[in-house]
Amino acid sequence: MRTKYVKALRVNELRNQATSRVLVADDESDLVELVTLNLEKHGYQTLKAFDGREGLTLARAERPDLAIVDVMMPEIDGVELVRRIKADPQLEAMPIIMLTAKTAEQDELAALSIGADDFVTKPFSMRVLVARVQSLLRRSQERTRELPTGLRLGEIHVDLDRHEVTVDGQTVQLTLTEYRILVALLVAEGRVLSRATLIGKAIGVGVAVTKRTIDVHVTSLRRKLGEQARLVETVRGVGYRAGEDSSEEEPSP
Numbered sequence: 001m002r003t004k005y006v007k008a009l010r011v012n013e014l015r016n017q018a019t020s021r022v023l024v025a026d027d028e029s030d031l032v033e034l035v036t037l038n039l040e041k042h043g044y045q046t047l048k049a050f051d052g053r054e055g056l057t058l059a060r061a062e063r064p065d066l067a068i069v070d071v072m073m074p075e076i077d078g079v080e081l082v083r084r085i086k087a088d089p090q091l092e093a094m095p096i097i098m099l100t101a102k103t104a105e106q107d108e109l110a111a112l113s114i115g116a117d118d119f120v121t122k123p124f125s126m127r128v129l130v131a132r133v134q135s136l137l138r139r140s141q142e143r144t145r146e147l148p149t150g151l152r153l154g155e156i157h158v159d160l161d162r163h164e165v166t167v168d169g170q171t172v173q174l175t176l177t178e179y180r181i182l183v184a185l186l187v188a189e190g191r192v193l194s195r196a197t198l199i200g201k202a203i204g205v206g207v208a209v210t211k212r213t214i215d216v217h218v219t220s221l222r223r224k225l226g227e228q229a230r231l232v233e234t235v236r237g238v239g240y241r242a243g244e245d246s247s248e249e250e251p252s253p
Contacts, residue, residue, distance in 0.1 A: 020137050021045040021062065025055030025081065026070035026099060035068060038126045039133065052076025059085055064094065066137055068129075069116075071100040079114055086115035087200035089180050095136040097129070151186040153242055156228050158183060167228050177202045178221040181214070185232060185242035194239040214239075 022044050026032050029050060036046040047064055049055035053075035071078040078098060085091045098116040118132050151158040155168045165172045180202035184193060195214045218240060222229035232242050
């Protein structure tokens with residue numbers, strides 16, 4: 001009976017892995033082939049990138065479930081790649097394992113500080129890497145099951161599945177940037193988000209825009225929120241936050 005139970009667990013694990021896609025970004029082609037081969041043996045689908053720019057393009061186009069990113073890569077290095085992924089609202093929840101030949105503690109701390117979820121130093125055991133992939137994906141899937149399908153603040157409701165916003169029961173048409181700003185503020189649950197942070201989340205890292213651009217988008221967003229605009233607060237000299245007790249500290253930009 002126990003053997004059947006263990007086999008059933010193994011079958012379910014393989015089914016979950018078959019639906020999980022892993023992006024491997026490293027300029028060492030032999031290593032990419034070896035890593036993807038081992039992942040595929042364990043039932044994962046894989047995507048290959050041989051420089052940071054290709055990795056970013058694949059991440060945005062394919063939205064993998066996890067990424068394995070080398071620190072030292074041409075075009076865009078691994079650190080910048082992780083920064084751009086974490087600044088994208090569609091990708092920020094994706095777990096990332098960073099690979100590096102460096103062994104200094106500060107390099108590991110730097111990788112984790114920019115949003116990487118795990119850190120593996122070369123050379124490494126393929127069995128250990130696969131085990132870490134399994135662990136991160138398991139935790140990510142558990143978090144995903146706990147995530148709400150919608151966000152609500154006052155009479156503002158955001159349906160995350162449909163990308164639909166309603167205010168006082170009426171559908172409101174927002175631009176993509178306005179929608180991303182609103183979602184970022186609601187997810188922050190009252191925490192202040194700087195203008196730079198909102199630029200990254202709503203427009204993207206590396207885009208040549210000024211902080212005033214966010215003010216313009218927030219002004220437009222507030223106009224569409226009507227009376228509920230009072231829930232989006234300007235924090236003088238810093239940025240914005242959203243909350244039930246929000247009240248303007250300075251005039252709307």
